[in-house]
Amino acid sequence: MPCMKKRSWLMVSVIVLTAFCFSTCLCLAQKTDGQQGEKPATEQKDTEEKDPYAVPDGTAEELVAYIQNLMRTQPNSEEEYRKGVAALTEAADKILAAKPDDEQAAMAVNIKARFTQSAEKLAAFAAALKKAGKPKLARIVDRSLLVQEIRTAARGGAPDKKQVKETLGRIKKFLGEGEIDSGDVRLAMQTAQICEMTDDALALDAYSSFAKMFATNKDKQLAAIADMMQGVINRLKLPGNEMTVEGDILGGEKLDWSKYRGKVVLVDFWATWCGPCVAEIPHLKKIYEAYHDRGFDILGISLDDNRTTLEGFVKQSKIPWPIVYGKNGPSPTVEHYGVMSIPTMILVDKQGKVVSLRARGENLREELTKLIGPMEEKPVGGEEPKEKKDGKDV
Numbered sequence: 001m002p003c004m005k006k007r008s009w010l011m012v013s014v015i016v017l018t019a020f021c022f023s024t025c026l027c028l029a030q031k032t033d034g035q036q037g038e039k040p041a042t043e044q045k046d047t048e049e050k051d052p053y054a055v056p057d058g059t060a061e062e063l064v065a066y067i068q069n070l071m072r073t074q075p076n077s078e079e080e081y082r083k084g085v086a087a088l089t090e091a092a093d094k095i096l097a098a099k100p101d102d103e104q105a106a107m108a109v110n111i112k113a114r115f116t117q118s119a120e121k122l123a124a125f126a127a128a129l130k131k132a133g134k135p136k137l138a139r140i141v142d143r144s145l146l147v148q149e150i151r152t153a154a155r156g157g158a159p160d161k162k163q164v165k166e167t168l169g170r171i172k173k174f175l176g177e178g179e180i181d182s183g184d185v186r187l188a189m190q191t192a193q194i195c196e197m198t199d200d201a202l203a204l205d206a207y208s209s210f211a212k213m214f215a216t217n218k219d220k221q222l223a224a225i226a227d228m229m230q231g232v233i234n235r236l237k238l239p240g241n242e243m244t245v246e247g248d249i250l251g252g253e254k255l256d257w258s259k260y261r262g263k264v265v266l267v268d269f270w271a272t273w274c275g276p277c278v279a280e281i282p283h284l285k286k287i288y289e290a291y292h293d294r295g296f297d298i299l300g301i302s303l304d305d306n307r308t309t310l311e312g313f314v315k316q317s318k319i320p321w322p323i324v325y326g327k328n329g330p331s332p333t334v335e336h337y338g339v340m341s342i343p344t345m346i347l348v349d350k351q352g353k354v355v356s357l358r359a360r361g362e363n364l365r366e367e368l369t370k371l372i373g374p375m376e377e378k379p380v381g382g383e384e385p386k387e388k389k390d391g392k393d394v
Helices: 008-016 023-036 041-049 060-071 078-096 102-115 119-131 135-153 161-175 182-198 200-215 220-236 275-294 307-317 362-371
Strands: 264-270 296-302 323-325 344-348 354-356
Touching: 060 078, 060 102, 078 102, 102 119, 102 135, 119 135, 135 161, 135 182, 161 182, 161 200, 182 200, 182 220, 200 220, 264 275, 264 362, 275 296, 275 362, 307 323, 344 362, 354 362
Parallel strands: 264 296, 296 323
Antiparallel strands: 264 344, 344 354
């Protein structure tokens, strides 16, 4: 599982990719808290002793406050998670039956749509909302149906390219028919990332279409997401073209990317806080040791916020290749290529052209075999391999 990028410029994308779509709920609940004030200590004690999954009766406003409290409860087991889902759904039903305002109704429909796994039930729910003259609420449910559909197309580690393409077309049409909101952004991001896992051409189509939609919106957050998507487009267009890397090498000197021409270079986007990235280091050290003298190098581009932490980690881990960083944070190369999850490893050939956007694990070994030759692992301890005569060591 890759790590999501922690930089603030992408904070909005992290928000919309969260598993739940409850921003409206939180806003309403915070408003409710402000109106009710602090509860007496005795009432707080009684509340703590109640079953957190027992949904109370009350006004829509009170049920919103209940949902906020429930969302603060961390389930400790699968059973508690199921109880939480059932309670959220029941509370949403009660809100819809309690004559809610527009925001409260939207929050309740979001919850029901998020936790209804049956496509048939979702379609029936959307139809009922349309019949009741609530097209905006029905749109929330239709969006959940599309999320389910794009996920189904990519399920099992072997995406159905044809189905993904067809669903992408429906999603583009859907997003083009209404006013873009945070839920639409979440749908667009999930769709684009699934397309990226499926086929680069589909991903380019998705990111380009969504970036165009968001860039023309007056909302500044949507414009920022459009910029981020343009970075992904820059990355997806790299194969067969030259890559640009900017920043400083840890230690002070400015990176001179031109000096790497004539070498095969692995550009590794990583961070010390990323478990999968750290787990890759021993493997990369073996690759580096085997190929470095044969014209191979690695440039690590760190997404860490704290330079001191980064420098300490690099020293302790004895990483032998250069680490690129910016003046006051990660290299601008990170944003230029829309790197949202790490590790992301890009392989560049001796002519400076990108040959792989997924140069990781066995794929990296295969590419290096093509570009440089088979891997010749050096003996442990630096001992020279013994000569052989008639198949025997001498």
